[in-house]
Amino acid sequence: MLQSIADTLKxxxxxSGILLGAIALFFVVWGAYGVVNISFGPSDYGLKINxxxxxxxxxxxxxxxxxxxxxxxxxxxxxxxxxxxxLQQQLVDEYVRQTLLQQRSQKEGYRAxxxxxxAAYESEPAFQVGGKFDARAARAMLAQAGMTPESYEAEKTxxxxxxxxxxxxxxxxxxxxxxxxxxxxxxxEQRQVRFAVLPAASYAAGVKVSDADIAAWYHGHQxxxxxKDAVDLQYAQLQMDTxxxxxxxxxxxxxxxxxxxxSRYSQPEMRHAHHILISVANPKDPKSDAAALAKAKQxxxxxxxxxxxxxxxxxxSADPGSAVKGGDLGWAGRDxxxxxxxxxxxxxxQPGLYPxxxxxxxxxxxxRLDAIQPAHVPPLEQVxxxxxxxxxxxxxxxxxxxxxxxxxxxxxNGASNLSALAKQFGMASGEIKxxxxxxxxAPLGATPELLTAVFSDDALTGGHIVGxxxxxxxxxxxxxxxxxxxxxxxxxxxxRQDIVAAITRSRTSAxxxxxxxxxxxQLQGGASFDAVAKGLGVSAAAPAFIGRNDAQVPAQVRxxxxxxxxxxxxxxxxxxxxxxxxxxxxxxxxxxxGEPGANTKDDQQLxxxxxxxxxxxxxxxxxLDLQQHASIKRNPNVFQ
Numbered sequence: 001m002l003q004s005i006a007d008t009l010k011x012x013x014x015x016s017g018i019l020l021g022a023i024a025l026f027f028v029v030w031g032a033y034g035v036v037n038i039s040f041g042p043s044d045y046g047l048k049i050n051x052x053x054x055x056x057x058x059x060x061x062x063x064x065x066x067x068x069x070x071x072x073x074x075x076x077x078x079x080x081x082x083x084x085x086x087l088q089q090q091l092v093d094e095y096v097r098q099t100l101l102q103q104r105s106q107k108e109g110y111r112a113x114x115x116x117x118x119a120a121y122e123s124e125p126a127f128q129v130g131g132k133f134d135a136r137a138a139r140a141m142l143a144q145a146g147m148t149p150e151s152y153e154a155e156k157t158x159x160x161x162x163x164x165x166x167x168x169x170x171x172x173x174x175x176x177x178x179x180x181x182x183x184x185x186x187x188x189e190q191r192q193v194r195f196a197v198l199p200a201a202s203y204a205a206g207v208k209v210s211d212a213d214i215a216a217w218y219h220g221h222q223x224x225x226x227x228k229d230a231v232d233l234q235y236a237q238l239q240m241d242t243x244x245x246x247x248x249x250x251x252x253x254x255x256x257x258x259x260x261x262x263s264r265y266s267q268p269e270m271r272h273a274h275h276i277l278i279s280v281a282n283p284k285d286p287k288s289d290a291a292a293l294a295k296a297k298q299x300x301x302x303x304x305x306x307x308x309x310x311x312x313x314x315x316x317s318a319d320p321g322s323a324v325k326g327g328d329l330g331w332a333g334r335d336x337x338x339x340x341x342x343x344x345x346x347x348x349x350q351p352g353l354y355p356x357x358x359x360x361x362x363x364x365x366x367x368r369l370d371a372i373q374p375a376h377v378p379p380l381e382q383v384x385x386x387x388x389x390x391x392x393x394x395x396x397x398x399x400x401x402x403x404x405x406x407x408x409x410x411x412x413n414g415a416s417n418l419s420a421l422a423k424q425f426g427m428a429s430g431e432i433k434x435x436x437x438x439x440x441x442a443p444l445g446a447t448p449e450l451l452t453a454v455f456s457d458d459a460l461t462g463g464h465i466v467g468x469x470x471x472x473x474x475x476x477x478x479x480x481x482x483x484x485x486x487x488x489x490x491x492x493x494x495x496r497q498d499i500v501a502a503i504t505r506s507r508t509s510a511x512x513x514x515x516x517x518x519x520x521x522q523l524q525g526g527a528s529f530d531a532v533a534k535g536l537g538v539s540a541a542a543p544a545f546i547g548r549n550d551a552q553v554p555a556q557v558r559x560x561x562x563x564x565x566x567x568x569x570x571x572x573x574x575x576x577x578x579x580x581x582x583x584x585x586x587x588x589x590x591x592x593x594g595e596p597g598a599n600t601k602d603d604q605q606l607x608x609x610x611x612x613x614x615x616x617x618x619x620x621x622x623x624l625d626l627q628q629h630a631s632i633k634r635n636p637n638v639f640q
Contacts, residue, residue, distance in 0.1 A: 046638035047092060049099045050631050056638050063091055063639055085472050088639050098162070100626040105161040112160035120156050129361045130283045140339040166619065188594020190547055193561045193586065196533045196540035197554075200581040203511035209503050217499050218492050224502075225495045226487040229437040231454060233479050235444060236422035236429040238403055240474035244396035246426065249388055257391045258380045265383050269334070269375040273345055274309055274327040279318040279363035296357035296364040303354055309368055318363060331373065341365055397637045404476055407468045411478070418465050418480050431482070444479075447471060453479075460484050473636060505581055512583035516575035519585050523573045529587055536585075543589055557584055564588045 046059035066087065070079060079087070112120075121127070127138035142152055218225060258265075278296040282288040299312055310326025317323035334342045344358040348369040357364040380387070403425050415421050422429040432441040437455050440446025450469060453459060459466045459481050467478030492499075519532045533540045546553050548562055556578050564572045564586075571589035578584055 045633075046635050047095055047099075048631075048633040049096055050103060052099060052103065054095060054099070056635065059092065059095070059638050062095075063088055066091060081472075081474075088473070092634060092638075096627065096630075096632055097623055100623070100630055101162045101165060102158050104626060105158075105165040108165065110161040110164040112157045112164075116160055117153060117157060120160060121153070137339055144335040144339075144342075187548070189562070190545040190592040190594070191561050191564075191588055192543050192545050192590035192592075193553065193557070193588055194529055194540055194543040195553070195557050195561075195584055195586045196529075196536070196538045197578070198512045198516050198536060198538055198583040198585065200505070200508040200512045200583065202537070203508045203515070204504065206511075207504050207507045209500050213503055214496060214499050215492070217503050218495070221502070222489055225490045225492075225498075227485070227490055228434075228439075229455065229487050230434045230485045231460070231481045232431065232433050232483040232485075233435050233454065233481050234418050234429070234431050235477055235479040236418055236425075236427040237444070237471070237475055237477040238400070238407070238425060238427045238468070240393070240396055240400050242426065242428065243400050243403070244389075244392040247392045247395045247399070249391060254384065254387055254391060255380060257394075258383075258387050261390075262377055265387075266377045267373075267375060269346070270331045270373040271333075271345055272331050272370040272373075273329045274313065274368045274370060275319070275322065275329060275341075276309075276313045276317040276327050276366040277319040277323075277363050278316065278357070278366075283361075292364050293357060293359075296366055300354055300357060300366050303366065303368075327368075338362070341367070345369060400476075401637055404468055407476070407478065411465055411467070416464060418478065421465065421478065427478075434485070444477060445471065450477070454481065470636065473639065509577055509581040509583070512581070513575060513577050516583040516585045520573045520575050523585075523587070524570075533585070540585075543587070545590075545592060554578065554584070557586055560584075560586055561588050566591055 045053045046056040047054040067079065067084070070083075070087065121138070122133035124138070126141050127133055127135075129137050139149070142149060276296075276299060278292045278299070280289050280292040295316075299316055302312060303309060310328075313323055313327030317327055319327075322329055334346050336342075337345065338360050340358055340360040344355060344365070345367055348355065348367075351369045351371055354366065354368060357366055359365075407421070407425055410421060410424070419429060421427070430443075432444065435441035435444075435454065437451060438446075440451060444450060450471060453466055453469055456466075459479075463480075465478050465480045468476045469478070470476050515536060519536060522532050522535075523529065529540060546558065546561070548558065550558060553561075556576065560574055560576055564574060566572075567588055567590065571587045574586045574588075576584050576586070
């Protein structure tokens with residue numbers, strides 16, 4: 001509870017969202033870093049969108065915050081390299097989309113008025129105390145978040161402009177009255193259905209599979225028993241970690257790096273505290289406030305008299321998160337807490353003292369300071385391993401890019417010996433047997449780009465070195481196909497058991513369907529459903545009206561029932577094969593067209609969902625059009 005306002009602002013600070021249906025666009029804002037920086041040199045950029053540059057620092061800061069939150073969600077488990085790569089790509093894509101929307105909203109003349117800005121500013125929950133805007137709380141929260149009022153207002157202005165653009169697209173969609181009636185009639189329609197399932201396994205006893213059957217099936221389904229398209233290839237890959245390991249490092253280098261980026265390693269002051277929260281039943285009622293204060297003072301007196309803090313916290317505290325732990329808040333920095341609480345806790349001079357109850361928007365707090373860990377910057381030797389890894393990575397990035405260019409130049413100049421190329425540029429090399437078009441092969445993996453390149457006509461028939469091809473941000477590969485093994489029929493003996501199983505499934509399923517089809521003829525001839533089901537050795541529930549999404553009826557049965565023509569004087573009967581090979585016998589005997597008003601809440605939700613899906617389609621198309629006509633340049637080595 002104590003952390004809710006700080007968390008609200010933190011979330012707002014680094015992620016601003018435009019949510020239209022299932023499309024969520026997030027843009028990371030980092031205080032002073034949040035303003036797009038276009039003053040750096042030509043190589044110091046992470047992303048350029050229509051000439052507007054976003055610095056590498058901005059993207060890296062945003063990634064560090066996201067990575068931390070993801071790892072917290074995973075309870076401290078580190079992200080895999082594949083997860084990091086995918087999430088980093090997602091982050092960059094989000095920046096692209098949001099920047100394009102901001103550019104378009106500006107170009108189209110969308111503007112946020114001062115009144116709109118003031119309303120948004122004052123409605124920010126993090127800036128309110130007791131449900132009302134508080135300028136002092138706003139300034140304090142912005143300061144804790146590392147933002148100025150000007151940078152926050154600039155961010156909010158852009159958000160409002162983009163919101164106007166997205167709202168305009170959404171508002172352009174509407175439904176006419178005939179369209180509404182048609183939606184209700186179809187979506188709320190009900191059909192009276194009865195069905196029985198005929199298990200395919202019930203017909204297995206009479207299935208006999210001969211050698212002739214196996215041979216016939218094998219030749220008739222040859223495409224199902226083919227080996228995979230595969231190659232044998234030789235490869236050499238350049239890896240960032242390998243390059244980083246080769247970077248020479250001196251103590252002077254590390255000292256310079258440490259001095260330059262010392263702020264990254266500084267640890268703010270941390271305090272360990274306990275608290276008891278007494279909530280105010282009605283914050284607008286002075287009597288209610290006075291009663292809460294009196295109770296807080298009574299508990300404070302009990303503590304000063306020697307009562308156990310943990311016991312009193314469990315008994316009285318209204319903070320469910322800490323009450324069960326005896327009021328323990330653990331170690332935290334100032335920015336975790338709301339201003340009033342933070343000021344009181346970090347204003348205490350020494351542990352063990354009880355100040356007067358402190359009031360925040362949550363009520364009155366009785367605080368006990370347990371311990372203090374002063375702010376400090378760890379010495380170089382304490383973080384040497386971490387700094388050396390970061391320094392090597394930084395230096396390796398430039399070397400890595402240069403080597404890619406040099407490899408490309410060597411290939412352009414006719415290099416044809418892959419082993420020599422690998423040795424020249426310090427690349428790990430090897431051979432992969434049976435590298436398949438569907439699964440690739442270790443250690444290169446199976447990215448779509450790699451599979452396309454390996455099985456291209458150029459690679460299969462050219463006999464030359466292909467690449468360099470980026471497998472991810474940290475690996476580049478060149479390869480040469482040594483032999484191609486096109487798909488060929490597998491020996492019949494090696495797939496014999498698979499064929500027997502396939503024939504059995506096919507015949508039992510066909511037998512079940514034939515029985516169901518015969519039952520349809522009996523029903524159409526006037527036989528009762530119960531009598532026919534009994535003759536088949538199965539049971540069927542009584543007829544019931546079902547909706548399109550009735551989970552008690554198999555999906556295929558529902559689909560067939562609602563795809564059937566409206567029944568006339570007699571019911572409509574169908575036989576069909578289910579996905580698992582069983583057969584179903586279906587009777588559709590009546591229809592109830594859907595009408596509006598049967599369930600007003602559900603009907604409104606239906607219309608909202610329809611408009612939402614339609615709006616999402618339009619918004620997605622709008623974004624795709626923006627991206628297709630934009631100039632977007634990405635720095636592949638942006639994340640260090």
